Amino acid sequence: MSAVSLRGVRKSFGSTEVVHGVDISIADGEFCVLVGPSGCGKSTLLRMIAGLEEISAGEIAIGARVVNALRPKERDIAMVFQNYALYPHMTVYDNMAFSLKLAGVPKDEAGQRVADASQILGLNDYLQRYPRQLSGGQRQRVAMGRAIVRKPQVFLFDEPLSNLDAKLRVAMRTEIKALHQRLTTTSVYVTHDQIEAMTMADRIVVMNAGRVEQIGSPLGLYDDPANLFVAGFIGSPAMNFLKGRLNGSAVAVGSGISLPVRTGLESGREVLLGVRPEHLAVAADGVPAEVVVVEPTGADTQIFCKLAGTDVTAVVRERHDFRPGESIRLKPQLTYLFDPSSGARLA
Amino acid sequence: MSVSRFFDNRNTLGALFLLPAAALLLVFLTYPLGLGTWLGFTNAKIGRAGEWIGLENFQFLFGDAVARLSLFNTLFYTLVASVFKFVLGLWLALLLNKSLPFKAVLRAVVLLPFIVPTALSALAFWWLYDAQFSVLSWTLAKMGLIDSYINFLGDPWLARLSTIAANIWRGVPFVAITLLAGLQTISPSLYEAAALDGATEWQKFWHVTLPMLTPIIAVVMTFSVLFTFTDFQLIYVLTRGGPLNATHLMATLSFQRAILGGALGEGAALATAMVPFLLAAITFSYFGLQRRAWQQGGADK
Numbered sequence: 001m002s003a004v005s006l007r008g009v010r011k012s013f014g015s016t017e018v019v020h021g022v023d024i025s026i027a028d029g030e031f032c033v034l035v036g037p038s039g040c041g042k043s044t045l046l047r048m049i050a051g052l053e054e055i056s057a058g059e060i061a062i063g064a065r066v067v068n069a070l071r072p073k074e075r076d077i078a079m080v081f082q083n084y085a086l087y088p089h090m091t092v093y094d095n096m097a098f099s100l101k102l103a104g105v106p107k108d109e110a111g112q113r114v115a116d117a118s119q120i121l122g123l124n125d126y127l128q129r130y131p132r133q134l135s136g137g138q139r140q141r142v143a144m145g146r147a148i149v150r151k152p153q154v155f156l157f158d159e160p161l162s163n164l165d166a167k168l169r170v171a172m173r174t175e176i177k178a179l180h181q182r183l184t185t186t187s188v189y190v191t192h193d194q195i196e197a198m199t200m201a202d203r204i205v206v207m208n209a210g211r212v213e214q215i216g217s218p219l220g221l222y223d224d225p226a227n228l229f230v231a232g233f234i235g236s237p238a239m240n241f242l243k244g245r246l247n248g249s250a251v252a253v254g255s256g257i258s259l260p261v262r263t264g265l266e267s268g269r270e271v272l273l274g275v276r277p278e279h280l281a282v283a284a285d286g287v288p289a290e291v292v293v294v295e296p297t298g299a300d301t302q303i304f305c306k307l308a309g310t311d312v313t314a315v316v317r318e319r320h321d322f323r324p325g326e327s328i329r330l331k332p333q334l335t336y337l338f339d340p341s342s343g344a345r346l347a
Numbered sequence: 348m349s350v351s352r353f354f355d356n357r358n359t360l361g362a363l364f365l366l367p368a369a370a371l372l373l374v375f376l377t378y379p380l381g382l383g384t385w386l387g388f389t390n391a392k393i394g395r396a397g398e399w400i401g402l403e404n405f406q407f408l409f410g411d412a413v414a415r416l417s418l419f420n421t422l423f424y425t426l427v428a429s430v431f432k433f434v435l436g437l438w439l440a441l442l443l444n445k446s447l448p449f450k451a452v453l454r455a456v457v458l459l460p461f462i463v464p465t466a467l468s469a470l471a472f473w474w475l476y477d478a479q480f481s482v483l484s485w486t487l488a489k490m491g492l493i494d495s496y497i498n499f500l501g502d503p504w505l506a507r508l509s510t511i512a513a514n515i516w517r518g519v520p521f522v523a524i525t526l527l528a529g530l531q532t533i534s535p536s537l538y539e540a541a542a543l544d545g546a547t548e549w550q551k552f553w554h555v556t557l558p559m560l561t562p563i564i565a566v567v568m569t570f571s572v573l574f575t576f577t578d579f580q581l582i583y584v585l586t587r588g589g590p591l592n593a594t595h596l597m598a599t600l601s602f603q604r605a606i607l608g609g610a611l612g613e614g615a616a617l618a619t620a621m622v623p624f625l626l627a628a629i630t631f632s633y634f635g636l637q638r639r640a641w642q643q644g645g646a647d648k
Binding site: 050051052071072073077078079081083085086087088089098099102103146150 | 534536537539540541542543544545546550554555558559
């Protein structure tokens with residue numbers, strides 16, 4: 001096991017820079033999730049750690065070793081690919097034992113290590129099968145098994161669950177997390193799914209357009225987003241944003257509607273008011289909103305409505321029998337303020 | 348039964364649609380093949396219908412030194428040329444699969460020998476191999492490597508090797524382009540996985556590329572062996588089977604005996620004698636081509 005640190009890492013393809021100087025330090029044994037929308041550079045970053053992409057500038061260290069110039073096989077890492085990248089002409093056993101065979105590990109020991117891994121992953125009955133004869137979830141396990149038998153310093157996961165159906169994805173999520181708790185190997189996990197990030201990570205790195213937006217624990221990011229992007233990206237359903245003008249201890253969001261906020265900022269400035277759907281309560285002393293669609297999920301109810309001309313979503317635990325077009329009153333329990341131009345958090 | 352009902356019947360309709368193709372195959376493939384095989388069992392000559400003589404032609408050919416030599420030549424020609432075509436073709440395919448500058452142009456250039464009509468390229472080789480005007484001999488002589496010009500097509504073994512070289516030149520593009528297509532179906536992430544697993548370039552080739560390529564190698568080499576075994580044009584333009592029948596293949600000898608010599612029965616028998624070898628090659632590849640376990644889907648999905 002090893003810590004991983006990225007210092008001022010940049011990546012350019014030709015003259016286009018896609019990763020603009022990233023600093024991350026991942027502690028030994030930590031499960032770190034890189035999350036961000038497509039094209040934000042998270043996979044490129046992971047491939048740079050793996051040695052599959054060259055590092056244009058900056059430094060990547062695994063443990064105490066700077067690995068910039070090392071080839072993938074010298075970095076002592078294992079990677080789980082999005083498409084699993086299992087060797088189709090090898091059995092499950094051979095897939096898992098391939099790296100050991102290349103490393104010259106004696107047959108008995110290799111067999112023991114594969115047996116241990118397949119025991120953990122529940123693959124014992126499938127060792128003599130070929131990847132084609134396995135289901136998606138089983139292939140995913142083989143890909144992880146291949147990583148486990150190596151006993152590497154670091155596990156790298158490149159969107160490993162995105163080819164699975166929704167139900168299996170939730171199950172595998174738990175399995176990977178349990179596996180990490182058991183093996184405690186430093187892991188770097190790339191995903192575009194913020195729920196995966198929230199549920200699995202010890203620490204999340206939110207990336208956007210080749211830059212790190214914020215690094216923090218899942219709940220830390222949820223409770224205390226540094227900027228508009230993180231606030232909008234983390235949390236589901238996404239945070240509501242209302243344009244408005246600060247007026248003392250309230251934000252006027254239009255047509256005479258003001259929402260109370262706690263802030264020490266000067267009056268009169270333009271702000272974006274952010275409020276999470278779960279922090280909007282139906283209350284008699286709230287501001288008026290018009291119901292558009294009501295979606296009960298059983299545990300809670302999502303109410304899509306128009307508030308001062310803006311679409312907002314509220315999630316409430318109690319059951320209401322609202323009709324589309326009906327006017328209700330919503331009261332924000334917790335609000336955030338952002339600068340509309342820079343996106344920086346104000347309060 | 349009305350006519351429209353007749354045409355509504357799936358079986359009737361199917362048979363009708365098959366008819367044109369079946370007729371073409373019957374007239375242009377089955378009939379000549381059948382006639383050729385039948386002629387092999389007769390003593391037909393040009394201008395004289397033959398009578399059934401059983402295996403007499405084959406018995407004669409078996410005892411005929413030239414026919415036996417042509418069998419040896421054909422096997423030698425096919426074996427050596429196929430091995431070289433495979434090795435060179437695979438090597439070229441691997442090269443073209445890398446990201447090279449002017450990749451599209453290079454790929455087109457590689458295909459050229461395949462596009463040029465064989466008779467034309469054979470003429471070019473004829474010049475290259477000419478006893479007096481050979482540019483190869485001239486170059487070697489100017490470099491001071493040889494004293495006298497090489498008689499490429501005049502010496503039996505030199506002629507064999509020279510015709511084989513021409514055949515390799517012509518056959519490599521087919522192998523290379525087909526294998527290149529096969530290479531491009533191999534997912535790049537397999538190589539990345541192999542790199543992380545600690546494989547060297549050679550190990551990647553041996554453990555990933557080659558096994559993944561086996562099915563397509565089986566197909567392309569079967570075709571290559573069939574084409575080479577039945578080759579006619581190159582030999583006919585370059586040497587007409589000479590010198591001293593050293594380059595006569597079964598196909599060229601068959602033509603010489605049947606058409607030029609007029610012994611239709613004997614020539615046909617020689618051609619028919621090629622069939623078992625071709626069938627053997629096809630059988631071999633049929634088993635080589637059988638879907639391997641790893642290519643089959645599971646019942647478990």
